[in-house]
Amino acid sequence: MDHSKNDQRLGKRIAVVGAGAAGLSAAHALKTKGYINITIFERAHRVGGKCCTVEIDGRDYELGAGIVAEDNSVVLKLAKEFDVPLTRLPFGRSVNVNGETGKALAKRTERETITLMCEVLKYRALTWKFRATGKPGLMNTDAALTIPFSEFAKTHHIEHLAREFALFFTGFGYDYFERIPAAYVLKYYRWSTLLAFMQRKVYRLPNGIQHLWTAVAAAHIVRLNTTISRIERSATSVSVTTERGTEEFDTLIIASALDEALRYLDATEDEQSLFSKIQYVDYVTIACTINGILDGDGYVPSNFTPRRAGHPVFWHHRHADAKVYTFYALADTGQTDADLTDHMTDLVKKMGGTVSTVHSITHWKYFPHVSSEAMKGGLFDRIESIQGSKHTYYIGESLNFSTVGLASEHANDLVNRLF
Numbered sequence: 439m440d441h442s443k444n445d446q447r448l449g450k451r452i453a454v455v456g457a458g459a460a461g462l463s464a465a466h467a468l469k470t471k472g473y474i475n476i477t478i479f480e481r482a483h484r485v486g487g488k489c490c491t492v493e494i495d496g497r498d499y500e501l502g503a504g505i506v507a508e509d510n511s512v513v514l515k516l517a518k519e520f521d522v523p524l525t526r527l528p529f530g531r532s533v534n535v536n537g538e539t540g541k542a543l544a545k546r547t548e549r550e551t552i553t554l555m556c557e558v559l560k561y562r563a564l565t566w567k568f569r570a571t572g573k574p575g576l577m578n579t580d581a582a583l584t585i586p587f588s589e590f591a592k593t594h595h596i597e598h599l600a601r602e603f604a605l606f607f608t609g610f611g612y613d614y615f616e617r618i619p620a621a622y623v624l625k626y627y628r629w630s631t632l633l634a635f636m637q638r639k640v641y642r643l644p645n646g647i648q649h650l651w652t653a654v655a656a657a658h659i660v661r662l663n664t665t666i667s668r669i670e671r672s673a674t675s676v677s678v679t680t681e682r683g684t685e686e687f688d689t690l691i692i693a694s695a696l697d698e699a700l701r702y703l704d705a706t707e708d709e710q711s712l713f714s715k716i717q718y719v720d721y722v723t724i725a726c727t728i729n730g731i732l733d734g735d736g737y738v739p740s741n742f743t744p745r746r747a748g749h750p751v752f753w754h755h756r757h758a759d760a761k762v763y764t765f766y767a768l769a770d771t772g773q774t775d776a777d778l779t780d781h782m783t784d785l786v787k788k789m790g791g792t793v794s795t796v797h798s799i800t801h802w803k804y805f806p807h808v809s810s811e812a813m814k815g816g817l818f819d820r821i822e823s824i825q826g827s828k829h830t831y832y833i834g835e836s837l838n839f840s841t842v843g844l845a846s847e848h849a850n851d852l853v854n855r856l857f
C-alpha cells in the first residue's frame with residue numbers, strides 16, 4: 439500500500455457547513471475513517487440545528503426533534519459511543535381530539551383494527567416492491583412513487599392505514615398527503631421504522647436531544663457564531679470567507695439548507711436550478727404552561743388539512759409532573775403569532791384547560807422537500823450526479839428525509855461511499 443498517498447488523502451482539509459445532525463454525523467464518519475483535518479462552520483451559537491433543547495422552569499423541553507426509532511442505527515450508535523442515555527417513550531398516553539369541539543374521538547373498533555391490520559399486510563408488500571426507499575437518498579425513485587400519497591393510498595386500497603400514518607406524518611409537520619409525493623411517506627414509514635413504531639421501540643433523550651450533538655461536537659473543531667459570506671471553488675481548492683477572513687480547504691461538504699447556500703456559493707447553473715426547487719413547511723412550536731388538560735400527548739386529525747392551517751395538529755407533554763406543553767401547527771403565509779396563539783388557546787379552552795403563559799413561539803423552516811413534478815424530473819439523480827464535482831458534496835435532511843435518523847444515515851452513507 440502507498441502510505442504517503444493515504445496520508446495525503448486523510449490529511450485533506452475538509453470544510454463542513456452546518457453542525458446539525460447531518461454535518462456532525464458526516465464529521466464523525468470522516469474521523470472514524472481516519473480523516474484528521476475537518477472544520478465545521480456553524481452560524482448559530484449552538485450545535486444541533488433542529489435538535490433544540492431548552493430549559494423552562496428548570497426542566498428541559500424539546501422545541502425541535504424529540505424521538506428516534508429503533509432502526510435509526512447511526513444515531514443510536516452515536517448515543518452509545520458518546521454515552522448519551524436514551525429511554526423508551528411511554529406509549530398509550532395519547533388521545534385524538536376533534537379540533538372544532540375539543541372532544542376526544544372514539545377509539546378504534548375491533549372491526550376497524552382488523553381492516554387496519556389487513557392494510558398493514560398490503561403495505562408490507564408495497565414496502566418490499568419499493569424497497570429502494572429504505573436505502574439512504576432519494577435517487578432512482580420509482581415514477582409510481584412521485585404521485586401524491588393520498589392518490590397512492592387510494593390506488594393501493596390503504597386509506598385506513600393512511601389516516602393512521604397521518605398522525606406521525608402531518609401531526610409531526612410533514613405537510614398534507616394531498617401534496618406530498620408518496621416516496622417521502624414510504625421513506626419515513628419504511629418497514630423497519632413501522633415495525634419499531636408497532637413494537638413501541640421508540641426513544642427519547644432524557645437530557646435533551648441537543649445534548650447528543652453537543653457531545654459529538656466536542657470531539658471536533660466547530661466554529662460557532664460564524665457567518666459565511668462567500669465560498670469560491672477553483673480547480674484545486676475551496677476558499678471559505680467568514681468574518682474571520684478567508685481560509686483554504688480541499689473539500690467542501692454542505693450540510694445546511696441547500697437553497698440558502700446559493701446566497702454565498704459561487705453556484706453553477708446546475709446547483710442554481712436544482713436547489714431553488716426545494717420548498718418548506720412553516721412548522722411552529724409553541725411552548726406554554728397550561729392548567730387543567732389531560733396528561734399526555736394529543737393529535738388533532740381534523741386539523742390535518744390546509745383549510746385548518748395555523749390550528750394545532752399535535753401537542754406533547756414531556757414531563758408528567760409539570761404543566762409545560764409544546765403545541766405544534768403547520769402555519770400558512772399571512773398568519774401572525776397572535777393568530778397561532780389564539781387557535782392554540784381556543785383548543786385548550788374547548789378541552790377544559792387554560793393557558794397561563796406562552797414561553798416561546800418558534801417557526802421552523804421545516805421539511806425541505808420537492809414537488810411531485812420535480813421528483814419525477816429526476817432532481818435527486820441530478821444532485822447525485824454532481825456529488826464531488828468542484829470538490830463539493832451535499833448532505834442534510836433535504837436529500838433523504840427530515841428526521842434525525844434519516845439525515846444522519848444519509849450523511850454517514852455518503853462519507854462511506856465517496857470518501
Ligand SMILES: Cc1cc2nc3c(=O)[nH]c(=O)nc-3n(C[C@H](O)[C@H](O)[C@H](O)COP(=O)(O)OP(=O)(O)OC[C@H]3O[C@@H](n4cnc5c(N)ncnc54)[C@H](O)[C@@H]3O)c2cc1C
Pocket residue numbers: 455456457458459460461479480481482485486487488489501502503504505506610664665666693694695698721723802804833834835836839840841842843844845
Ligand atoms: C419541531 C420539530 C420536531 C421534529 N421532530 C422530530 C422527531 O421527533 N424525530 C426526528 O427524527 N426528527 C424530528 N425533526 C426533524 C429533525 O430535527 C431534522 O430533520 C434534522 O435534525 C435535520 O438535520 P440536518 O443536519 O439535516 O439539518 P439542521 O438541523 O437544519 O442543521 C443545519 C445546521 O446548519 C446551520 N447552518 C445553516 N446555514 C448555515 C450557514 N450559512 N453557515 C453555517 N451554518 C449554517 C444551522 O444553524 C444548523 O445548525 C423535528 C424537527 C422539528 C423542527
